Amino acid sequence: MPTKKRVRVLIADDQTLFREGIKDLLDNEKMVEVVGEAADGQEAVRQARKLKPDVILMDIKLPQIDGIAATRQIRRECPNTNVLILSSYEDEAHVMESIQAGANGYLSKMLPASELVNALKAFANDGVMIPQQVMGKLIAGLRQMASGEGQSSPVSLTKTEIRVLVFLGSGLSNKEIAAKMDCSVKTIKNHLNAIFQKLEVSNRTEAVVKGIEMGLISPQET
Numbered sequence: 001m002p003t004k005k006r007v008r009v010l011i012a013d014d015q016t017l018f019r020e021g022i023k024d025l026l027d028n029e030k031m032v033e034v035v036g037e038a039a040d041g042q043e044a045v046r047q048a049r050k051l052k053p054d055v056i057l058m059d060i061k062l063p064q065i066d067g068i069a070a071t072r073q074i075r076r077e078c079p080n081t082n083v084l085i086l087s088s089y090e091d092e093a094h095v096m097e098s099i100q101a102g103a104n105g106y107l108s109k110m111l112p113a114s115e116l117v118n119a120l121k122a123f124a125n126d127g128v129m130i131p132q133q134v135m136g137k138l139i140a141g142l143r144q145m146a147s148g149e150g151q152s153s154p155v156s157l158t159k160t161e162i163r164v165l166v167f168l169g170s171g172l173s174n175k176e177i178a179a180k181m182d183c184s185v186k187t188i189k190n191h192l193n194a195i196f197q198k199l200e201v202s203n204r205t206e207a208v209v210k211g212i213e214m215g216l217i218s219p220q221e222t
Contacts, residue, residue: 008033
């Protein structure tokens, strides 16, 4: 389903050529508007405060303050701005640290241009973008944190909500989950709203992380 309004994007990367390349790519997209650029973490925070973009494409390795620290500050001060990490690092530690800082998604800089655009559009619609291979690293990190032992949870999710949560952990979009469960996208969104409220989270990635931490779903299910 196409987005109803243009997605306002801020690009934060210390490499001028990379920023310009991403800007040129996105400028050709009708539903995307690049509203600003930042060459370091402090500038990214300042621009986020000033411009209130919908999405920030954030590199991890930035001068002044790194992308993870900038993400943490932006998510605290501008909760309606989503941060999509776009990095050359794909190890468990960086993925875990980024998600814990509040990033809504994590993509590799090695993606082909067309896949990056499609990922950004999907992110704008679904509010999360963690490819399956990256989600696997996130889950592996959670396994280590849990030390093989899930916490007992006082939160009660219905069987349907748990099934939706498992599909979230598999990296499926709302449309794909709806097809799996033979229902409408609107119904899936209603289930997600209920899950977010019960788990006291604000996005899909946080829901999966908290679901595993609380023992509601198993890392092996995702």
